[in-house]
Amino acid sequence: xxxxxxxxxxxxxxxxxxxxxxxEYFSGDSVNSRWRTIYNNQGANIIAINDAVDGGxxxxxATGSGDNGSINFNNIHQFSHNxxxxxxxxxxxxxxxxxxxxxxxxxxxxxxxxxxxxxxxxKSANTNYQLRTAxxxxxxxxxDGSVAIDTSFHTFKMVLGASNNTVSIDGVADITKTTDLPDxxxxxxxxxxTLTTASRTTEIMxxxxxNT
Numbered sequence: 001x002x003x004x005x006x007x008x009x010x011x012x013x014x015x016x017x018x019x020x021x022x023x024e025y026f027s028g029d030s031v032n033s034r035w036r037t038i039y040n041n042q043g044a045n046i047i048a049i050n051d052a053v054d055g056g057x058x059x060x061x062a063t064g065s066g067d068n069g070s071i072n073f074n075n076i077h078q079f080s081h082n083x084x085x086x087x088x089x090x091x092x093x094x095x096x097x098x099x100x101x102x103x104x105x106x107x108x109x110x111x112x113x114x115x116x117x118x119x120x121x122x123k124s125a126n127t128n129y130q131l132r133t134a135x136x137x138x139x140x141x142x143x144d145g146s147v148a149i150d151t152s153f154h155t156f157k158m159v160l161g162a163s164n165n166t167v168s169i170d171g172v173a174d175i176t177k178t179t180d181l182p183d184x185x186x187x188x189x190x191x192x193x194t195l196t197t198a199s200r201t202t203e204i205m206x207x208x209x210x211n212t
Contacts, residue, residue, distance in 0.1 A: 020078045021210035026057035035188075036074040039108050043067025056089075056205035061194040070101070070191030072108055077185035079104055081116070083212045086158040086188070090204040092122050095149055097196035099123040101132075103158055104186035104209065116182035118165045119189060120156045122149045131158070131167045131175040133182060140180035147174055153205060160186075 024032060031037065031047055038047050043062030047069075050058040061067045079086075088102045103119030121130040121142060129149055132142030147154070147169045157168040160182070167175040188209055194200040 019211040021208075023206070023208040025206055026204060031057055031071065034073070035071045036108075038069045038071055039074075040069045041108075043069070045069030047071055050203055054205060056203055059190065059192050059202045059204075061192060061199050061201075063194070063197055063199050065195060065197050066193065067199075068191065068193035070108065070189055072105070072189050072191075073187040075108065075187065077106060077187045078211075079186050079188075079209050080160065080211050081118075081182040081184055081186055082160055082162045084160045084186070085208075085210055085212060086118075086160075087155065087206070087208040088120070088190075088204065089153055089155050089206040090190075090202060091151060091153045092149070092192075093151055093201055093203060095122070095124050095151060097124055097194060097198070098200040098202075099125075099193050099195065100202040101189065101191045102156065102204070102207075103189055104160070104182075105189040106182065106184050106186050116184055116186065117189070118158060118160055118182055118186070120158060120167055124149075124195065129154075129156075129167075129169060129174075131165060131177050133165055133177055133180050135180045135183050140177075143175055143177045145169065145174040153203075 045061045047059045100122045101119045105117040107115030118133045130142040159166045164178045192202040
């Protein structure tokens with residue numbers, strides 16, 4: 001088969017514009033510069049490539065209770081609030097006094113009540129993984145799933161639709177949320193917080209987001 005261009009080899013035709021799509025394997029010597037290196041809401045937190053087989057990247061908090069930080073796209077909102085997908089592979093090496101957030105947001109500060117978001121949460125005070133969303137000033141504490149939080153890597157697929165947001169864990173549908181859904185464009189967000197006077201870490205191997 002002959003194609004009129006390289007673009008046509010991987011897309012329907014030159015008349016079909018490919019939608020926003022990116023993926024990150026967190027490999028090499030440093031985190032790719034498309035990510036804002038780290039946004040520190042509190043404390044001097046760091047992110048680095050994890051020097052281990054299939055290590056990905058590792059976010060480490062400072063040692064003050066409440067110290068937290070994130071990596072993000074620095075207010076470049078490329079993904080739809082109601083027709084996008086976010087896939088991530090990550091874990092918490094310890095589940096004591098820690099909380100991790102991975103997904104899409106409109107604001108770099110996840111605690112700001114003006115921040116719209118749809119994120120998967122692993123918090124030591126909870127039993128299971130949770131989907132937390134917010135729309136404008138309507139802040140939701142989230143909907144619990146059925147999968148217990150542990151220290152293993154899991155694959156999370158979050159689908160943002162017009163009437164609900166859903167999460168599948170390791171290929172199995174687990175959470176559906178229909179309230180307080182975001183209604184403006186969002187950006188990738190990976191963050192964490194220590195809830196004690198000791199540093200905590202979150203390890204992430206893969207992140208992908210695309211518009212549908």
